[in-house]
Amino acid sequence: MSQKQSEKLPPSMQNDEVKKYLPYLAKRGATFALKRFFDIFVCLLLLIITSPVLIICGILVKCTSKGPVFYRQERVGRYDSNFRIFKFRTMVQDADKIGAKLTVGDRDPRITRFGHFLRKTRLDEFPQFLNVLAGHMSLVGPRPEVRRYVNEYTDEMMATLLVRPGITGMASIKFRHENDMLSGREDPERYYIEEILPQKMQINLDYIKDISIKEDFLILCRTIKCAFV
Numbered sequence: 001m002s003q004k005q006s007e008k009l010p011p012s013m014q015n016d017e018v019k020k021y022l023p024y025l026a027k028r029g030a031t032f033a034l035k036r037f038f039d040i041f042v043c044l045l046l047l048i049i050t051s052p053v054l055i056i057c058g059i060l061v062k063c064t065s066k067g068p069v070f071y072r073q074e075r076v077g078r079y080d081s082n083f084r085i086f087k088f089r090t091m092v093q094d095a096d097k098i099g100a101k102l103t104v105g106d107r108d109p110r111i112t113r114f115g116h117f118l119r120k121t122r123l124d125e126f127p128q129f130l131n132v133l134a135g136h137m138s139l140v141g142p143r144p145e146v147r148r149y150v151n152e153y154t155d156e157m158m159a160t161l162l163v164r165p166g167i168t169g170m171a172s173i174k175f176r177h178e179n180d181m182l183s184g185r186e187d188p189e190r191y192y193i194e195e196i197l198p199q200k201m202q203i204n205l206d207y208i209k210d211i212s213i214k215e216d217f218l219i220l221c222r223t224i225k226c227a228f229v
Contacts, residue, residue: 091112
């Protein structure tokens with residue numbers, strides 16, 4: 001990314017800590033082009049292969065609890081822009097209005113019976129392939145946060161918004177049992193902000209420095225492996 005392009009960053013990302021990461025990305029123009037092609041190809045292929053399962057999941061979400069099939073929460077993406085993420089709804093309708101934005105423990109009472117199954121199998125994440133095709137996300141990258149937690153980012157953490165957020169990433173793998181870590185905490189949200197979020201962001205910042213198709217492939221393989229553990 002050139003100096004001219006860096007000047008086009010939103011005001012929230014115009015700081016020296018973010019600009020230190022620009023040289024890492026400037027050298028990887030071909031990598032990002034190939035990464036985008038890989039994202040589109042894989043997502044189209046997976047949507048075709050899994051479409052019967054996804055249709056059945058959508059029907060069961062609608063039939064087993066009141067509310068829409070999809071949960072479309074606003075998240076923060078590349079260049080600090082907002083977008084709405086696609087997920088199968090796993091909680092009761094308007095769950096974010098009757099509890100914290102974090103899911104605490106495996107038995108959050110807001111999660112529906114079928115929602116437990118979707119979360120356990122990660123099938124609730126599959127509709128995000130649509131976000132990838134729309135250009136909001138990538139298969140691999142930092143997980144997109146809600147604005148509430150992005151407001152807690154340090155200047156350096158804002159550098160994670162230089163790339164498209166991902167469906168999975170090393171931080172997602174390491175903290176795949178995050179709900180259990182939050183369970184029993186006196187203030188789960190504060191623990192997330194002060195303890196978990198900084199660790200996630202450091203992993204994401206390290207990913208940006210060494211971003212590559214090979215690394216993405218290895219992360220996808222680890223994600224698949226973890227789904228069966």
